[in-house]
Amino acid sequence: MAKTWQEKFNSNNPSVVKIIDKKFADLPEGTKMFIATPKLIDTYINHIPKGIEVDIKRMRKDLAAEHNAENSCPVTTSIFLRIVSEVAFEEYEKGEKLEKITPFWRVINVKMPIAKKLSCGVDFINMQRKKEELS
Numbered sequence: 001m002a003k004t005w006q007e008k009f010n011s012n013n014p015s016v017v018k019i020i021d022k023k024f025a026d027l028p029e030g031t032k033m034f035i036a037t038p039k040l041i042d043t044y045i046n047h048i049p050k051g052i053e054v055d056i057k058r059m060r061k062d063l064a065a066e067h068n069a070e071n072s073c074p075v076t077t078s079i080f081l082r083i084v085s086e087v088a089f090e091e092y093e094k095g096e097k098l099e100k101i102t103p104f105w106r107v108i109n110v111k112m113p114i115a116k117k118l119s120c121g122v123d124f125i126n127m128q129r130k131k132e133e134l135s
Contacts, residue, residue, distance in 0.1 A: 005086040009038045017069045025074045034069035038080040038087075045084065048106045053134045056081065059107055081107060082114055089120040098128075105129050 016035040023029050044063060048054050054062075060072035085104040092101050105128040108115050115122050129135075 005083055005090060008083045009042070009087045011038065013037060015040060015067065017067055027071055027074070031071060032064075032069045034064040034067045034072045035076050036063050036072055036080055038083045041077065041080045042084045042087075042102050045102050045104060045107055048103065050103070051132045051134070052106060053109070053129075054107055056107060056112075078114060082117065085114075085118050085120070089118065089124070092120075103128070103132075106132070106134065109135070 015037050018033055018035070020027060020029060020031050020033050024031075024033070027033060040063065041059075044059060056077065060074065060077050063077070064070055064072045081104070084102055085108060088102040088104055092098060105125045108118070108125055109129065110122040110126050115125055118125070
């Protein structure tokens with residue numbers, strides 16, 4: 001049976017810093033790469049002030065800097081961003097107030113491929129971004 005978004009979010013896998021031995025995505029060989037966790041991504045997003053947008057590349061750099069690395073893994077960061085977004089939207093659907101869920105729309109815009117995959121749909125993201133006057 002597949003894990004739920006909440007189970008994936010609550011995974012006990014630790015964050016890791018490693019030096020990659022070959023080019024990976026946008027990272028050159030020898031990069032000190034940080035692999036976050038869904039909870040670290042969630043904490044980061046919850047510290048983004050209302051009305052401020054942070055793109056995923058900046059988030060990756062910021063998270064890496066906090067953990068003495070050069071950059072964060074683009075693949076796991078995207079996966080964990082989706083997990084955080086799905087958990088937040090599930091909480092909203094269960095009746096949690098919008099102000100109490102993780103504001104994933106401050107990182108995800110409707111032009112990003114991940115936006116089309118989320119169960120909330122692009123209209124929800126677009127509506128929240130408009131409320132905060134994000135581009």
